[in-house]
Amino acid sequence: MEKNDHDDKQGNGYSRRGFMQFIGVGAGVVGASLLSPPLRRPLKAEDVGTIFPASEMVKVRLAVNGTVHAVLVEPRWSLLYVLREIIGMTGTKIGCDRGECGACTVLIDDVPRYSCMTLAVEAENRTITTVEGLMKGEELGPVQTAFVETDAFQCGYCTSGQIMAVEGLLRKVESPSPEEIRLGCSGNLCRCGAYPNIFAAAGKAAQLKSK
Numbered sequence: 592m593e594k595n596d597h598d599d600k601q602g603n604g605y606s607r608r609g610f611m612q613f614i615g616v617g618a619g620v621v622g623a624s625l626l627s628p629p630l631r632r633p634l635k636a637e638d639v640g641t642i643f644p645a646s647e648m649v650k651v652r653l654a655v656n657g658t659v660h661a662v663l664v665e666p667r668w669s670l671l672y673v674l675r676e677i678i679g680m681t682g683t684k685i686g687c688d689r690g691e692c693g694a695c696t697v698l699i700d701d702v703p704r705y706s707c708m709t710l711a712v713e714a715e716n717r718t719i720t721t722v723e724g725l726m727k728g729e730e731l732g733p734v735q736t737a738f739v740e741t742d743a744f745q746c747g748y749c750t751s752g753q754i755m756a757v758e759g760l761l762r763k764v765e766s767p768s769p770e771e772i773r774l775g776c777s778g779n780l781c782r783c784g785a786y787p788n789i790f791a792a793a794g795k796a797a798q799l800k801s802k
């Protein structure tokens with residue numbers, strides 16, 4: 592018998608396919624947490640003074656959602672570009688591509704980061720989590736479920752980034768105050784102005800995670 596969306600529905604009543612279709616049609620926003628320290632990669636002695644030709648490819652190993660991908664990249668390529676165009680994970684969205692909107696937010700070592708402003712080579716040997724990595728098999732994770740249940744989007748273009756910002760916040764603060772939620776989401780823009788429901792989703796997600 593043919594499989595359909597209804598067949599995919601899990602215990603919470605939502606399917607992965609349906610959710611990704613819902614938010615995946617658009618997506619872009621502002622992203623990284625203001626609470627986070629700057630991302631730094633220690634330079635090695637041999638790095639100093641090295642000028643890579645733009646076309647020279649380097650091999651990096653990126654640990655994304657628990658799977659290590661060995662990929663050839665140009666040193667100038669952003670993590671966002673590599674995630675979407677090389678690895679093929681399109682849950683992370685491209686909005687402004689210059690650190691203004693947050694649509695591209697991922698977690699690097701559990702901290703929200705703009706992947707458009709992070710070079711792929713910087714992310715080597717880090718733990719990278721994208722919105723796909725919040726799934727539990729075919730079932731939505733608690734933050735994704737909270738966004739659905741509180742109707743925390745309109746066009747959905749910002750939603751992947753908003754979810755990752757909230758996920759990062761909740762990995763740092765289990766039960767954030769309204770002020771901490773607003774600060775945690777402050778790097779992510781929503782052009783539809785769905786902020787009240789996004790903030791409500793963050794509170795609901797904290798409850799779901801604590802169960």
Ligand code: FES
Binds near residue numbers: 621685686692694706
């Ligand atoms: S795409 Fe807008 S901040 Fe990265």
Ligand code: FES
Binds near residue numbers: 619744745746782785
């Ligand atoms: S930009 Fe449309 S839901 Fe946020």
